[in-house]
Amino acid sequence: MRYLSHSHRTMRPLLLVCLLQLVFSGCATDPGTKQIPTQARGFIATEAMVVSAHPEASRVGKEILQLGGNAYDAAIATQFALAVVLPAAGNIGGGGFLVYRQHTGKAGTLDYRETAPAAASETMYQDSAGNVVNGLSTGGHLAVGVPGTVDGMVQLHGRLGSLPWARLVQPAIDLAAKGVVLTEKEAAGLNRTRENFLQHNKHIPYLTRESNWQAGDTLRHPDLARTLSRIRDEGRDGFYTGVTADLLVREMQRSNGIITHQDLQRYAAVWREPVTGRYKNYRVISMAPPSSGGVALLQLLQMVAPYNLQRYGWQSTETIQLMTEAERRVYADRATYLGDPGFVTVPVQELLDSVYLRQRMATLDLAKATPSTAVKAGEMPVYESEQTTHFSIVDTQGNAVSATTTLNGAYGSKVVVEGAGFLLNNEMDDFSVKPGVPNMFGLVGGKANAIAPGKRMLSSMTPTILEKDGKLYMVVGTPGGSTIITSVYQAILNVVAHGMTMQEAVAAPRFHHQWLPDEIQHEPNAISPEVREALRHKGYTLQERGPYGRVDAILVLPDGRLEAGADPRGDDAAAGF
Numbered sequence: 001m002r003y004l005s006h007s008h009r010t011m012r013p014l015l016l017v018c019l020l021q022l023v024f025s026g027c028a029t030d031p032g033t034k035q036i037p038t039q040a041r042g043f044i045a046t047e048a049m050v051v052s053a054h055p056e057a058s059r060v061g062k063e064i065l066q067l068g069g070n071a072y073d074a075a076i077a078t079q080f081a082l083a084v085v086l087p088a089a090g091n092i093g094g095g096g097f098l099v100y101r102q103h104t105g106k107a108g109t110l111d112y113r114e115t116a117p118a119a120a121s122e123t124m125y126q127d128s129a130g131n132v133v134n135g136l137s138t139g140g141h142l143a144v145g146v147p148g149t150v151d152g153m154v155q156l157h158g159r160l161g162s163l164p165w166a167r168l169v170q171p172a173i174d175l176a177a178k179g180v181v182l183t184e185k186e187a188a189g190l191n192r193t194r195e196n197f198l199q200h201n202k203h204i205p206y207l208t209r210e211s212n213w214q215a216g217d218t219l220r221h222p223d224l225a226r227t228l229s230r231i232r233d234e235g236r237d238g239f240y241t242g243v244t245a246d247l248l249v250r251e252m253q254r255s256n257g258i259i260t261h262q263d264l265q266r267y268a269a270v271w272r273e274p275v276t277g278r279y280k281n282y283r284v285i286s287m288a289p290p291s292s293g294g295v296a297l298l299q300l301l302q303m304v305a306p307y308n309l310q311r312y313g314w315q316s317t318e319t320i321q322l323m324t325e326a327e328r329r330v331y332a333d334r335a336t337y338l339g340d341p342g343f344v345t346v347p348v349q350e351l352l353d354s355v356y357l358r359q360r361m362a363t364l365d366l367a368k369a370t371p372s373t374a375v376k377a378g379e380m381p382v383y384e385s386e387q388t389t390h391f392s393i394v395d396t397q398g399n400a401v402s403a404t405t406t407l408n409g410a411y412g413s414k415v416v417v418e419g420a421g422f423l424l425n426n427e428m429d430d431f432s433v434k435p436g437v438p439n440m441f442g443l444v445g446g447k448a449n450a451i452a453p454g455k456r457m458l459s460s461m462t463p464t465i466l467e468k469d470g471k472l473y474m475v476v477g478t479p480g481g482s483t484i485i486t487s488v489y490q491a492i493l494n495v496v497a498h499g500m501t502m503q504e505a506v507a508a509p510r511f512h513h514q515w516l517p518d519e520i521q522h523e524p525n526a527i528s529p530e531v532r533e534a535l536r537h538k539g540y541t542l543q544e545r546g547p548y549g550r551v552d553a554i555l556v557l558p559d560g561r562l563e564a565g566a567d568p569r570g571d572d573a574a575a576g577f
């Protein structure tokens with residue numbers, strides 16, 4: 001967590017301050033463990049703000065806002081900057097979802113999710129005996145979906161942008177040409193992935209070198225600078241046709257890739273209506289299918305709305321039980337009903353119906369856990385370092401953008417397009433490669449999320465905006481695969497039900513349940529030993545795991561100033577003025 005400007009600090013009771021330390025260390029001082037800064041309020045800006053996963057990307061977005069650009073201009077510049085400074089997740093070879101709310105109150109979304117290539121098929125990751133071939137949907141050329149980011153940014157600019165396109169792409173080109181100083185986390189990520197880069201590329205990708213990368217080393221991206229220059233000069237054509245497209249298709253042909261020129265030419269981002277709903281006196285605006293995020297978040301919020309979480313208390317046995325039981329039911333719905341609405345009918349209204357949601361919670365018994373109905377023993381695979389990235393922006397007029405973008409796993413498919421300098425996604429793994437077989441996030445699915453040519457794979461990304469009394473209140477989102485939905489859920493409830501500041505809410509340790517496997521996963525120190533014992537006694541299985549998610553959020557304070565929540569788990573940073 002870093003601040004690019006002086007931050008406003010206030011003293012808060014010890015309990016809340018402790019929340020900030022709990023993620024890594026526990027509140028009691030343990031001399032060997034990492035302490036994170038304790039500050040009740042995050043960075044404050046009076047006019048406009050960007051919170052993203054990298055200080056350089058936040059700086060680029062802020063400079064666009066200072067130039068008089070709007071939140072959409074800043075989003076475009078930040079997205080391209082992240083493609084350079086955060087190769088693990090920032091991207092032009094992936095996709096994402098963006099939710100916006102104009103200062104007039106009008107809200108909308110842009111879906112720039114990847115699509116399955118035309119040659120894709122339902123059983124493409126299975127062998128002739130119908131067994132899923134390990135690793136085929138997660139690494140290498142066949143794992144790649146048709147990238148959506150560049151068309152998304154071009155469409156966003158066309159509809160809502162105000163500054164010239166070239167001005168918005170140029171900062172990323174400058175960063176790519178000049179090089180970026182690696183943070184400790186980025187250096188470690190590149191070193192960890194070295195063997196995979198070498199395995200999945202015929203050439204030696206520029207992201208590897210003989211010796212390990214160190215924090216402080218400068219990583220230059222000359223080929224990416226040239227690709228971005230083509231995008232600056234030719235817009236969509238600078239990526240989907242011409243030199244970049246030729247390089248991408250040639251890369252596919254070096255191995256078992258199937259993306260063709262026609263796939264690239266056909267790709268189109270889609271403007272969609274958001275899903276909206278209420279939680280108490282807040283209006284929640286979030287992403288519609290093909291992300292499951294918005295529907296699931298609204299279901300989760302409505303399911304706990306009848307209960308007084310504040311009275312139960314943050315991370316109390318009852319609060320954790322209620323949230324867990326809602327999560328279990330919602331993820332079961334997700335596995336069955338959610339998919340690309342262009343291909344399957346997603347019963348959004350039915351899933352959000354208040355009577356339906358009440359019925360779903362009617363089987364709740366606070367005396368004991370409801371066991372998840374086993375469809376197939378969903379073994380949770382080892383977590384791959386989680387990489388997707390979220391940014392939140394508010395401009396001087398009060399326009400807001402909440403965008404989550406990804407290559408899927410860290411560094412996506414690990415395939416670098418030779419000569420073009422960018423990584424390709426492994427988003428195809430977000431499809432259900434076989435009914436009931438868990439993907440890399442342990443999520444199961446069936447027919448609704450089966451692979452089909454041109455179809456978008458189901459997502460959990462949950463870029464979200466909240467209104468209170470008809471005014472902009474919060475901009476929030478996070479990476480984290482299947483945990484995205486529950487992390488956004490907790491960040492919101494931490495503020496609106498438990499009274500935390502935005503910074504406290506994103507820093508507070510988290511827990512997660514996704515139906516299968518039937519366990520509450522939690523960060524170290526997220527749940528006190530007493531509450532853990534009480535939950536076990538009621539039949540819950542608890543599984544500790546490392547820190548996850550990087551929630552980046554903005555809260556509008558009662559006086560109109562903006563408070564950042566920049567997740568201390570990453571290099572996330574706020575910038576504003």
Ligand code: DON
Nearest residue numbers: 386387388459460479480481
């Ligand atoms: O769309 C999705 O739900 C996933 N591809 C997101 C992956 C992710 O968040 C990985 N990292 N943190």
